[in-house]
Amino acid sequence: MNIGILISGRGSNMIAIADAVESGEIGGSEVAVVISDKSDAAGLGKARERGIKTSVIERNGRTREEHDAEIIAELRKNEVELVCLAGYMRLLSAGFIRSYPNRIVNIHPSLLPSFRGLDAQKQAIEYGVKVSGCTVHFVDEDLDNGAIILQRTVEVLDDDTAETLSARILEQEHAAYVEAVRRIAARDLWINGRRTVLIAEA
Ligand code: GRF
Secondary structure (H helix, E strand, O other): OEEEEEEOOOOHHHHHHHHHHHOOOOOOOEEEEEEEOOOOOHHHHHHHHOOOOEEEOOOOOOOHHHHHHHHHHHHHHOOOOEEEEOOOOOOOOHHHHHHOOOOEEEEEOOOOOOOOOOOHHHHHHHHOOOEEEEEEEEOOOOOOOOOEEEEEEEEOOOOOOHHHHHHHHHHHHHHHHHHHHHHHHOOOEEEEOOEEEEHHHO
């Protein structure tokens, strides 16, 4: 399975996926391209160091549709079959989502549907929840909304700050994203409306 990863920044989830592909943990897969909408994304250098093809496609004042069309063209050129959003900070257009039906996944640092959007870890602390975590989900047209593939929980400690909680959630994100992509690559997953079911466990 050819994987395309979209980033805007640090790229630690991208690296987790790339390392799992490299070690054979995600069988029969390859990271075909890493695309960033920001030329200064730190993840770009890390991808290049690993010999992964990178591409920068900035918005440059274009509409979302025009920008997305260029990204789709780059994904197609690299024969990408699964698109992983990994800290990609832009909403996708409806056209993008239609181009890859059930083939775009995202990771979010909360237990969805709680704390959608930006600063999910800060939102969790401010709300006072005792447990948070991360969610890997398919992407649909609404923000942080598509069918959930898997979630991992993280306890919120009394002395946590947004930074300390984020760091513990991030560790779980890396494991969760690798596991989700592994299942998709193994065609181990069945989607039934909002519910995804592990075929092995169905
Ligand atoms: C992660 O917390 C992810 O859940 C969120 O953005 C952050 C990206 O981190 N969507 P990284 O770029 O993968 O290190």
